[in-house]
Amino acid sequence: MGNEQQNEGRLEQGRGTIKEKVGEATDNERMQREGEYDKARGNIREGIGDVREDIDKTVDDWQRGH
Secondary structure, three states, X not given: XXXXXXHHHXXXXXXXXXXXXXXXXXXXXXXXXXHHHHHHHHHHHHHHHHHHHHHHXXXXXXXXXX
16 A cells, blocks of 8 residues: 555656657657656655665664563
């Protein structure tokens, strides 16, 4: 399921893939580039969510241990 950042990142990646494919199909280089950009932003956002999840888990584990 993931946290909000991870989910938003995955959605953004999906939107980027769609834009990229539509741009390829219509020979629209600008749309292709926008799709690539959206996918990269989505990857970064998902990565931030992954780090946040790891931090939350570490803090929870530490609190249970003390």
